[in-house]
Structure formats: C-alpha cells, structure tokens
Amino acid sequence: MDQPLAIVWSRPLPEGAEPSTVTVSCDHAGRWHVSLLVETAVAHLASTDATVGVDAGITSLVTLSTGEKITNPRHGNRDRARLALAQKGLARKQKGSNNRAKARRKVARVHARITDRRRDFLHKLTTRLVRENQTIVIEDLNVSGMLRSGSLARAISDAAWSEFRSQLEYKAAWYGRDVIAIDRWFPSSKTCSDCGRLLDTLPLGVREWTCPGCGTAHDRDVNAARNILAAGLAVAACGGGVRPTRQQSVRRSPMKQETQPERVGIPRLQAWGGSQSTRPSAVVTGQRGSSSWLAQVSRIQVCAGSSQNARDRSAPGPANTFR
Numbered sequence: 189m190d191q192p193l194a195i196v197w198s199r200p201l202p203e204g205a206e207p208s209t210v211t212v213s214c215d216h217a218g219r220w221h222v223s224l225l226v227e228t229a230v231a232h233l234a235s236t237d238a239t240v241g242v243d244a245g246i247t248s249l250v251t252l253s254t255g256e257k258i259t260n261p262r263h264g265n266r267d268r269a270r271l272a273l274a275q276k277g278l279a280r281k282q283k284g285s286n287n288r289a290k291a292r293r294k295v296a297r298v299h300a301r302i303t304d305r306r307r308d309f310l311h312k313l314t315t316r317l318v319r320e321n322q323t324i325v326i327e328d329l330n331v332s333g334m335l336r337s338g339s340l341a342r343a344i345s346d347a348a349w350s351e352f353r354s355q356l357e358y359k360a361a362w363y364g365r366d367v368i369a370i371d372r373w374f375p376s377s378k379t380c381s382d383c384g385r386l387l388d389t390l391p392l393g394v395r396e397w398t399c400p401g402c403g404t405a406h407d408r409d410v411n412a413a414r415n416i417l418a419a420g421l422a423v424a425a426c427g428g429g430v431r432p433t434r435q436q437s438v439r440r441s442p443m444k445q446e447t448q449p450e451r452v453g454i455p456r457l458q459a460w461g462g463s464q465s466t467r468p469s470a471v472v473t474g475q476r477g478s479s480s481w482l483a484q485v486s487r488i489q490v491c492a493g494s495s496q497n498a499r500d501r502s503a504p505g506p507a508n509t510f511r
C-alpha cells in the first residue's frame with residue numbers, strides 16, 4: 189500500500205471514547221471496512237403512549253395499524269437487470285483468469301449495492317417506528333421457511349422481513365421500547381378488528397372486505413395490523429407467553445397460515461418481551477463507500493431464541509481482529 193486510504197467515516201467517534209477493538213474486513217465487492225469497538229451509553233427515549241401493529245406484506249412492505257402503508261421500494265427489481273448483465277459477463281470469462289476475478293467483483297458490487305440500499309431504507313423505517321412508538325407488535329413470520337417454499341421467495345426476500353425485525357428489536361432495546369412478536373398462526377387477516385368475528389376463509393386475492401357481522405368495510409392489511417396490535421397488547425397485559433390449547437399433531441407449513449375456525453379456541457400467542465436476558469453486545473455495520481467506520485456497544489436486551497440477530501448485524505466478509 190503506497191498511498192493513504194480514502195476513508196469515509198460513517199459518524200464521529202463519541203467524545204473521549206477509546207476503541208477497545210479494531211476490526212478490519214474486506215467484503216466480496218472489494219470494499220474495506222474498519223470497525224472500532226467503543227463503549228457508549230445509549231439513552232432511552234422519553235416514554236410515550238403510542239403503540240403500533242405492523243403487518244408484513246408484499247405490495248406494501250408493511251402496513252401499520254394507523255392505516256399507513258409503507259411501500260416496498262423493490263430495489264432488487266430495479267437492480268436485477270444490472271445484476272443479470274454482470275453475471276452474464278462473469279459466465280463468459282475463462283476460469284482462473286484475471287478478467288474472471290474482475291467480473292466476479294463486478295457482480296459482488298451489484299449485490300452490495302442492492303443490500304446497502306435495502307438496509308438504508310429499513311434503518312430509516314425502523315428508527316422512525318421505534319422513535320414514535322412505545323410498543324411495536326409484529327408477527328413472528330417464518331421467513332426462512334417461506335424462502336424455501338417457492339414463488340413468494342423473491343418478493344419476501346426483497347421485503348427483507350427478518351432484517352426489519354432484527355433492526356426493530358435491537359433499536360427497541362437501545363431506546364427502551366418493546367417489540368412483541370405474536371404467533372404466525374394467529375388469524376390476523378380474517379378476524380374483524382371491530383367486532384371480532386372470524387371469517388371461514390379470506391382468499392389472498394381479496395384486498396378489501398366487509399364484515400358480515402357488523403358491516404364494517406376493511407382494508408385487508410390495515411385490519412390485520414389492527415388485530416396484530418390488539419393481540420400484542422393483550423400479551424403485554426398478561427405478561428409472558430399465552431399458550432391456550434392447540435392440537436400439536438397438526439403438521440405445520442412454513443407459510444403464513446391462519447388456522448381454521450374450528451381449531452381456534454383462543455389464538456395462541458407468544459410474547460418475545462417476556463423472557464429476556466441482558467448482556468453487553470457489539471454491533472458492527474458495514475456502510476457504503478470504499479471503507480467505513482461504525483461501532484457501537486450498548487446494553488442490548490437479547491430475546492431468547494433470536495440468536496440470528498448477531499449474525500445479521502455482523503460485517504460481511506472475512507475479518508481480522510487486532511486487539
């Protein structure tokens with residue numbers, strides 16, 4: 189290395205902070221990242237009465253119980269042509285050649301661009317939700333199961349639900365907010381949020397419906413988000429998980445399912461806020477640009493069973509740690 193690196197700081201180091209660990213990594217797109225680990229205190233936000241339910245969708249990334257729909261930016265779609273071109277170039281290069289290595293980096297750069305734009309969008313959204321609300325209720329969707337099982341794969345992947353959820357959870361822990369995940373078999377779509385009537389069926393294509401019980405006109409997603417909020421607040425009031433009787437022999441599909449009325453006694457709910465342990469943890473995030481610096485240590489509440497969070501938040505590529 190014969191010249192100084194052009195460094196892009198993601199943010200200034202906190203006043204008087206002494207980095208305890210410096211991590212240097214290079215991702216597949218050839219971008220170098222330097223992460224500084226420092227101890228800092230994250231102040232909780234002033235508490236608020238606002239609560240929100242979040243329904244995950246495809247056409248709208250999320251729908252809020254307030255009626256707001258946040259559109260999926262579909263960055264993946266826009267970049268797909270660019271990616272296809274880069275991959276075609278890669279396929280034509282001779283194995284082991286320098287040109288092939290260059291083409292591979294080109295493909296990696298397109299992937300990195302897609303990931304960066306999606307992450308940026310999700311960060312803005314999750315920060316806003318955490319700032320505005322004391323309690324955020326989401327559905328415990330099985331995203332990896334959905335990804336394995338076919339046609340919804342690309343759309344759900346673009347929607348990046350698992351990243352959305354993990355960002356929500358660690359930011360909520362930083363700022364003293366609660367995230368409650370309710371069971372994905374809770375019939376959120378086909379229950380009337382006004383009178384509680386449970387429909388027998390509600391095909392996926394039906395975006396709007398009128399309740400036969402009370403005559404209220406519902407938007408499918410907004411109604412679902414309201415039910416999710418109500419279920420989550422019920423869980424919060426009961427404390428811990430609520431597990432009414434349910435037939436355990438029923439084979440579970442990884443897809444979002446809503447149980448048939450005859451099998452539903454009381455919806456089976458699970459609280460993520462219940463069993464938490466507290467431990468210090470590091471968060472290192474890669475940013476766009478040729479290199480970046482971002483490190484933060486805080487007291488993070490880790491929900492039991494959410495060990496994937498740590499992986500989602502680590503910087504890409506091999507890392508060398510210098511102490």
Ligand SMILES: [Zn+2]
Nearest residue numbers: 380383399402
């Ligand atoms: Zn109704």
